[in-house]
Amino acid sequence: MTALRAAFANDHRVRLLQGAGELFPALIEAMDAALADIQFETYIFDCTGAGASVAEALMRAARRGVRTQLVVDGVGTGPLPPEWAARLRGAGVHLRVYSPLGPLGLLLPQRWRRLHRKLCVVDGRLLFCGGINVLDDFHDPNYGVLAAPRFDFAVQATGSLVTAASETMEQLWWRMQAVRDARQRRLPQALQDLRAASAARDAAEAACAGAMRAALVLRDNVRNRSRIEKAYRRAIGAARHEVIIANAYFLPGGKLRRALVMAARRGVRVRLLLQGKYEYFMQYHAARPVYGALLEAGVEIYEYAPSFLHAKVAVIDAHGERPWATVGSSNLDPLSLLLAREANVVVEDAAFAQDLRQRLVHAMQNAGQRMDPARYAGRPLRQRVLDRIAFGLMRLALWVTGKQY
Structure with missing residues (x-):
């Protein structure tokens, strides 16, 4: 896939999902059927209302031995409520926060770069992508109960682009691990993690290079x-x-x-x-x-x-x-x-x-x-x-x- 145009082929099935009311049941069904691996990134992870059902599905998967990686944004989500953070980690969910704000918060312009994508890959074969956060359709963290559901969309997809999504998520995961290792002065481990991230990036670009009817654009x-x-x-x-x-x-x-x-x-x-x-x-x-x-x-x-x-x-x-x-x-x-x-x-x-x-x-x-x-x-x-x-x-x-x- 070039920067200007994606090439398309016939190896995809893409299903349109409207709102959390359609996304969450499909997402939970996929997580409950997961055998090996769940990769999840989201800007907001809110466990109010229907959001709790997604958190419960992640924990169920982790408890039965599925490798479960969850990345949330340091502004959109911030620190999870201690009870939920403890439950997720206790169940075996690997949880990381992308770019925590720190004491100066958004006063530092480099902190304005956020993780805004919403991606989930299950077993390397099924992708969910869109604009829908883990957030109840009738709840807003700033405004409370909504009179009508939030208007938003996502897709469920299979095919070549799933590999591209999985690889780019793995790349971010290892980069975050490398930063953590460097801060803890585990420099040899940090260099190894950066090499893993580079390999993941190259694999993602190779996955995007093939002809596809649907394309992941990052x-x-x-x-x-x-x-x-x-x-x-x-x-x-x-x-x-x-x-x-x-x-x-x-x-x-x-x-x-x-x-x-x-x-x-x-x-x-x-x-x-x-x-x-x-x-x-x-x-x-x-x-x-x-x-x-x-x-x-x-x-x-x-x-x-x-x-x-x-x-x-x-x-x-x-x-x-x-x-x-x-x-x-x-x-x-x-x-x-x-x-x-x-x-x-x-x-x-x-x-x-x-x-x-x-x-x-x-x-x-x-x-x-x-x-x-x-x-x-x-x-x-x-x-x-x-x-x-x-x-x-x-x-x-x-x-x-x-x-x-």
Whole structure:
């Protein structure tokens, strides 16, 4: 797989899953059938409500001798409640925290690089990938009980890309082990772990090189800095009929914005389903200054109102000759596209693309509020000021990190 284009073949089966209500039962069934190995990475691991059932499945697998590796993010999850951490480790789950914040927290820009991907590989044969955290659909750590379920997607997949996912997760695991060894001054062991990570990386790239109908597209801060954004831009540039994107935190850079504007101007119907329910000040308000040029070009923007929209998906030309769809963890904003570790699955399959399209169109028609260009242009001064403040803060944050977007 090159940075610009993934090659596709017929060795995959990819199933679309909507929300934790569909993902968790499939995930638990796979874990309960695991024979040898479970690799799990997630940004948030919350044991409230339905999240506890995933934790219980991991512990059941570990108790019967399945090697169970769990990596959670140091910001998204933070320290697990002591009771759950003790139970997981007591059952034999190998638990690690990616980039714990330390005493200075997020004051250090290097701590802004987070593990945001949501991946699980069972026995090296079954992959789960998407935007869904281990988090109950009706619970939010900051807002409590939700009136409607969170809107999000994942996929369950078999085929060649499972090897690529497994190898990249193993690579991260050994790199984290190497850092731990170095901090404890076990330098020979650290060098051995780094060599293992390098071998895992080479194997992952070799796995990605074969022809695949579905591809795993990764984003990191080493070799894969822009793969996900380039995959989006290439697909949008090839669109002939329709582009539908549902994205939680939408603040695309100039190249991606121009790709959307150019698609709309050449007659492609472009629809965006974005957050309408306020979640975070920065992400919500910083995105709004970019809406003007999109609306002027004819892009349709719908805001999802019943609950938090957390999806990171897109479907292009579902009924055309070259259907394209992606489901993953990457938002279209600078935090995801420039800093975080992300993972998306890209699928070129008519039935899959049409399934995703149907669900997104249903959400736009039944739960989305279309943004009126005139109303947007005449929004109150206070809102304009907040939008510009958030946009300026985002640009300042990028300047601090030395990134261009």
